[in-house]
Amino acid sequence: MNDDLKFIIDSTKEDMEKAIKHLEKKLINIRAGKASPAMLSGVMVDYYGSPTPLNQVGNVNTPDARTISIQPFEKSMIQEIEKAIMNANLGFNPMNNGESVIINVPPLTEERRKELAKQAKNEAEESKIGVRNDRKNANQEIKKLEDASEDLKKNAEIDVQNLTDKYIAKIDEVYAAKEVEIMKV
Template sequence: MNEDVQFILDTAKEAMDNAIKHLEKQLANIRAGKASPAMLGSVMVDYYGSQTPLNQVANVNTPDGRTITVQPWEKSMLQEIERGILMANLGFNPMNNGESVIINVPPLTEERRRNLAKQAKAEAEDAKIGVRSARKDANNEIKKADDISEDLKNNAEIDIQTMTDKYVKKIDDILEVKEKEIMTV
């Protein structure tokens, strides 16, 4: 196979992989009723005047399925951590016991579960758009290439479509697992 074609295919595959990684990262932020340290991944804390991710100033654990504990490395950070969690607007009510911050994750209502499932679907659709965009870019690159025979171009387009179908199926599978996780009480 022509090196140019292989490069275009590799670039498309990389873009599609990135769409999947982004989807998985976004879905990790959608809570499914079970406590997870990833839920606090977006929390930023004022650490001596600079905004710092929570996981760089404290240890985040889940002792059970309904509780998240945040153990700061410096006790003076307790109020800042509480403020950071509240400012992140995650719907949590942190409690400070003088040693650590404890967050009880409330069980999800049926309506909230449906909304989270819709949100997960929207994220999956965005990922599919990313995959299709990578397909379009790759097909345009193939069409622009002058030094490639028509047969090679046709075969490359078929390969790109096959790869696209594989990634769309992967996205559907990831979404199915996440929806099941969200809807399970």
């Protein structure tokens, strides 16, 4: 196989791998019943006028499966942290005890579980679209090559299709695992 074709296939594989990593990162943010600091990863706190990620203004812990505790680095930030959590619209009701912000994570209703499973499925579909776009781009690059024979180009396209099938199956596996986690009571 010529070097250009090998490069195209390798870079396509890298791009498809990134689609899987992106999906995994997105799915971490979809809550599945038990408390996790990742649930608050998108929360931005107004820290003296500039939006700052929550984990940079306090320690975020999960003392048990139903509680998230935020210990601010500065006590004066407690109200700002509470306001930021409310504004993030995550469905949490933060409380403070003067020292830290405590969030009791309510158990998911059946309806909410189905909603979250649907959201996870949409993320999986987005990743599949990304993988298919990577395939399309690779095939276009292969067709543009002038110093490769038609047979080599056809074989490279088959390799790209095999990669696509492999990564689509991997996306389905990741989604299936997340769906089981979400639906488990």
